[in-house]
Amino acid sequence: MSSNLQFELNEDALISSLALGESKALSFIYKTAYPSVEKMVFKMNGSTDDAYDVFQDSVTILYEKAKAQDLHLTCKVSTYLIAVAKHLWLKKLSKKKKQQVSVLYDDMDDRISVTEDIDHFLEFEGKATKLKTCLDQMGEPCKGILNAFYLENKSMTEIASHFGYTNAENAKTQKYKCLNRIRKLFFSETEKILKNERIV
């Protein structure tokens, strides 16, 4: 209860707590913003699952910005989240229907610019999907080693013992080999896709 009150009075405290990934910040955000997001998505022909999806993405955007100390809000955190969620949902809707969905933007949304944040997020969502495909293509042990190091923050010693290398140094050499492979795969894929697009 005390942290709720603290966050309500001091949004900077909320943002720094979020940047640290503290669960009290996330609970507070969930409590204050999720109901409105759900209502908003319902109104615009979405389901609970749709609402929860865009909410998760919006919080991810907020979290990444908070972590990078790149969050300069001119409004309340919940207002920002709702605006982001609304734009994300509109993008999803227009993709689904393959046409522009015309929805009246209220004044509030126009004053908060979120398109840049959303575009950046969507760009990296695309990259992350591709990264996953590349990792799947490479198979083990590269997939496991890279995930363990870059996603799970495991130390090289842990990785060495887990993947059966005699020491951390050997595991490290293997990691760099994997890195080289994934780099080639990831970026050559881009070129292939670009070429395909040009042909089409």
Add this chain to the structure above:
Amino acid sequence: MNESSDTIYEKIEQYCLHLMDAHESTFFEQEMEGNPSLRKAVVEYQTLLHTFDHQQSSDFIHSSLNAIHAQSRSQTEIIFNQLKLHVNRYWKTASVAASVAFIASILTFTVARTVYKKDTKAQYLTLRNEINSIKKDQKAIKSEVADVKKIKSTVPDEIAKFSGTCFAISQNGYLVTNLHVIDGFEKIFVFTQDNVGHQGELVAADEENDLAIIKIVEDDFSFPDKIPYSVRKANPNIAQRIYSLGYPKSDIVYNEGYISSTTGFEGDSSRYQLELPSVPGVSGAPIIDETGNVIGIVSGKQSQSEGITYAVRSKSLLNLFKKLPKDFSSTAINTNTIKSDTRATQVKKIQPYVCVVKVYRN
């Protein structure tokens, strides 16, 4: 990249993760400048790193929120299940408790109803006269209508549904009143000072500001003289003295007061608040300043208190003039000929231009 890829990657990684000291990183940057393929590798490595970071953040948020989401979803279920369990176990006690609660709530409700007979919440009341609800008035108006009928046969042979006040804005029969007074009624009659009914029609309305302009349909209708007052687009000031003329009953009634706030009910900026006694029937009455300018129109009052009245700004009325046909000229209403008269003389001159408006169901 001639070096073995392992060592070069180690360097790239150390550079990107800021693990190099200042000297090393300057050296590395210099090396990059002379080696485009190394630079490309660094950029690509950074993109990969950012993508991994993004994936990590996204995974983290998703799993954290999933926990919170699941908890909040299940909380309602838990409460429900617990309730069910308790009811099963203690259904006798529960039923006694429930009936006690039920009786208590009924009691509270009854007591509360007797205590708070009046709704305590302030409500906005429009001031049209609901004649049907007041039997006395009904009788009075019945006889009045009968009288009028003798003079002018066009007035319907029935009791008026509502009545309000209106005031002239042109000599040829344009009058202003509140939209709520006449809204939804076909038959509108304006009764001039001589108690003659003239049929009117709605020619312009502003729903938002509750304004209506009616025109007397008779071709030869004319007020005896030019309008003595002007309608001024004035910014009201707090404490400014004002007065008003209206028809809460069959005779004209004079009232005076002052502007108490420059905003209306719950901060409505299109209105302002007056300290002026108001009763049903004065809706549409002009608010006149000390020099004889109309600066607003009475529109409603706060239900809780007697003195507080709300008025629509004359600015909205002036805007509505633009919608009127060509035989209305707004210049007719911008000269004030009673500026230097005493209050009593002003009122005497204004009186013929303030009329009763009545509406009939059929």
